[in-house]
Amino acid sequence: MDEETTPFPISDYADLDLSFTSFTSSSTTVTDRTFTTSCSSPRSSLARSSLTLSFNESRLSTTSSTATSTATNTPLNHRKWDPHWSAIKAATALSSDRTLHLSHLKLLRHLGTGNLGRVFLCRLRDDHRDNPDAATFALKVVDKDSLTPKKLGHVSTEAEILSMLDHPFLPTLYARIDVSHYTCLLIDYCPNGDLHNLLLLQPLNRLPLPAVRFFAAEVLVALEYLHALGVVYRDLKPENILLRGDRHVMLSDFDLCFKADVSPAVQHRRVEKTGPTRRKNTHSCFGSRREHEEEMVAEFVAEPTTAYSKSCVGTHEYLAPELISGNGHGNGVDWWAFGVFIYELLHGTTPFKGGSKESTLRNIAASSGVRFHVAEGEEEGMKEARDLIERLLVRDPRRRLGCSKGATEIKQHPFFGGINWALIRTYRPPEVNGLRRRPSKPHVSPVAAALHKRKKCWWKGLCHFVKTRCNKHNNHSNSNYYKYYVSSKMVRKSSQI
Numbered sequence: 439m440d441e442e443t444t445p446f447p448i449s450d451y452a453d454l455d456l457s458f459t460s461f462t463s464s465s466t467t468v469t470d471r472t473f474t475t476s477c478s479s480p481r482s483s484l485a486r487s488s489l490t491l492s493f494n495e496s497r498l499s500t501t502s503s504t505a506t507s508t509a510t511n512t513p514l515n516h517r518k519w520d521p522h523w524s525a526i527k528a529a530t531a532l533s534s535d536r537t538l539h540l541s542h543l544k545l546l547r548h549l550g551t552g553n554l555g556r557v558f559l560c561r562l563r564d565d566h567r568d569n570p571d572a573a574t575f576a577l578k579v580v581d582k583d584s585l586t587p588k589k590l591g592h593v594s595t596e597a598e599i600l601s602m603l604d605h606p607f608l609p610t611l612y613a614r615i616d617v618s619h620y621t622c623l624l625i626d627y628c629p630n631g632d633l634h635n636l637l638l639l640q641p642l643n644r645l646p647l648p649a650v651r652f653f654a655a656e657v658l659v660a661l662e663y664l665h666a667l668g669v670v671y672r673d674l675k676p677e678n679i680l681l682r683g684d685r686h687v688m689l690s691d692f693d694l695c696f697k698a699d700v701s702p703a704v705q706h707r708r709v710e711k712t713g714p715t716r717r718k719n720t721h722s723c724f725g726s727r728r729e730h731e732e733e734m735v736a737e738f739v740a741e742p743t744t745a746y747s748k749s750c751v752g753t754h755e756y757l758a759p760e761l762i763s764g765n766g767h768g769n770g771v772d773w774w775a776f777g778v779f780i781y782e783l784l785h786g787t788t789p790f791k792g793g794s795k796e797s798t799l800r801n802i803a804a805s806s807g808v809r810f811h812v813a814e815g816e817e818e819g820m821k822e823a824r825d826l827i828e829r830l831l832v833r834d835p836r837r838r839l840g841c842s843k844g845a846t847e848i849k850q851h852p853f854f855g856g857i858n859w860a861l862i863r864t865y866r867p868p869e870v871n872g873l874r875r876r877p878s879k880p881h882v883s884p885v886a887a888a889l890h891k892r893k894k895c896w897w898k899g900l901c902h903f904v905k906t907r908c909n910k911h912n913n914h915s916n917s918n919y920y921k922y923y924v925s926s927k928m929v930r931k932s933s934q935i
C-alpha cells in the first residue's frame with residue numbers, strides 16, 4: 439500500500455493518536471476454532487467495531503513507569519546484519535534512549551483480530567526505499583483494559599515466549615512497547631497469509647503431497663525447537679501457520695503455550711546397518727553364519743519430559759484425548775495435533791470433526807485410531823503419510839510417536855525420507871495455488887539508489903520552481919493543466935531511470 443494514501447491519521451510525534459475506523463480484514467479471517475476455558479470480558483476487543491489508541495506518549499514516558507520499550511536493539515550476534523535490526527538501529531539512532539517508540543512506527547493496514555488484540559501492518563517512519571521489506575513489521579496491539587485476568591495471563595505468556603525465540607520458522611520479537619493500557623509487540627510480518635487460507639484456495643481444500651511434506655517438515659523443526667526450550671505449543675492448526683515473504687513458514691500465536699523444564703541429552707541407540715555390504719560372515723567351530731552389523735547412533739533428545747499441565751486449551755478438532763480427559767498432559771499433545779495437522783492438509787478436513795463442538799470432543803475421547811479411505815492409484819507417498827498419521831494419532835501418549843524421543847523419531851519416519859533437515863531452510867518452497875514465487879525485483883545497488891534519489895529531488899525542485907513561476911506570472915493559468923503537465927513529465931522521467 440502506498441503510505442501516502444493510508445487512511446489512518448497518525449499525528450507526527452508528541453500526541454500519538456492511532457485511530458482506525460475501517461476494519462475489514464483483507465486476507466485473513468478470524469476463526470472460532472480456538473477453545474479456552476475462559477470467558478470473554480464484556481469489553482472484549484472482539485466485540486468492538488473500532489479501536490482508537492489515543493494517548494500522549496511523551497507525557498507518559500517522562501512521568502510514568504507504564505511507558506516502556508524493551509527488547510529493541512539487542513540482536514543476537516549472528517543476526518547483527520539482519521536488515522530488520524539494521525533498519526531499527528538506523529531509526530532509533532537519533533532518539534535519546536536509543537529505543538524504539540510508537541512514534542517511530544507508521545501503521546499502514548489492519549491485518550486481523552485475535553482473541554487478545556488486533557494486528558497491524560506497520561513500517562518504520564524513516565524511509566528505507568532501497569529495502570522497504572526491512573522496515574516492514576507486524577504490530578500486535580493488546581488493550582489490557584479490555585481483557586479478563588486470565589487473558590492478561592495469556593498476553594504475558596505470549597510476550598515471554600516471543601522474547602525467547604530465535605529461529606527461522608518462528609517470529610522475532612523486535613520490540614515490546616508498553617504504553618498506557620496498551621501492550622504492543624513488534625514481530626515479523628508475513629505477507630502470504632496463513633495455511634488455512636491457502637488450503638481454501640486448493641481444489642477440495644487439499645494440498646499436493648510434496649507441499650504437505652514440506653510444510654509439515656518445517657512445522658516439525660519449529661516444534662522441535664520450542665520443545666527444546668521447554669515450550670509446549672498447544673495450538674497447532676493451519677490458521678496459526680503464517681507464510682513469510684519467502685514462503686517458508688512462521689508459527690504464530692503463543693498465548694496458549696506452557697513452559698516446562700527440559701533436560702536435553704544425547705542418547706545412544708543401536709541400529710542395524712543396511713545395504714549389501716553391511717553383513718559379515720563369522721566363522722566359528724559350529725560353522726559359519728551371517729551376522730547383521732550394528733552401529734551406535736547418537737541422537738539429540740530435547741523434550742520437556744517433566745511437562746505437565748491440566749488446563750484444557752487448544753482448538754476442538756486438534757485437542758488430544760488426554761487434554762479432553764483433563765488428567766494432565768505434556769508435550770505429546772503437540773504430536774497428536776501434528777497428526778491432525780498433516781491429515782487436514784492432505785484431506786481438507788480434520789479426522790474427528792463432528793456436527794458440533796461437543797460431538798467432535800466425543801469423537802476424540804472415544805477414538806481408537808484413525809480410519810482412512812484408501813483410494814486406488816493414490817499418490818506416491820500416501821501410504822507413508824497414512825502410517826505416520828496413524829502413529830501420531832495414538833490414544834495412549836506413551837505409545838505415541840514423538841513422545842519418548844521427541845521430534846528425532848518423527849524425522850526418521852519414511853514419510854520424511856530424503857529430507858536434509860539441516861538444510862531445510864534453504865529448500866525452495868512449493869508453488870501451489872495462491873502461493874507462487876514473485877518475480878524477484880532487479881537488484882538496485884545502494885549507489886544507484888542514492889543517484890535515483892538525488893535525481894528525484896532535483897526534479898521535484900524544478901517542478902516547484904516552475905509551479906511558483908507559473909503562479910506568479912500567470913494567475914489565470916489552468917492549474918489542472920499544470921498538474922497534468924508536471925505529473926506526465928514526472929512519469930516519463932521516472933520511467934527512464
Ligand SMILES: Nc1ncnc2c1ncn2[C@@H]1O[C@H](COP(=O)(O)OP(=O)(O)OP(=O)(O)O)[C@@H](O)[C@H]1O
Pocket residue numbers: 466467468469472549550551552553554555556557576578625626627628629632677678680690691693
Ligand atoms: N506476523 C503477522 N503477519 C501477518 N499477519 C499476521 C501476523 N500476526 C497475525 N496476523 C494476522 O492477524 C490475525 C490476528 O492474529 P492474532 O495472533 O492476534 O490472533 P489469532 O491468530 O486469531 O489467534 P488468537 O485469537 O488465539 O490469539 C491473524 O488471523 C493473522 O492472520
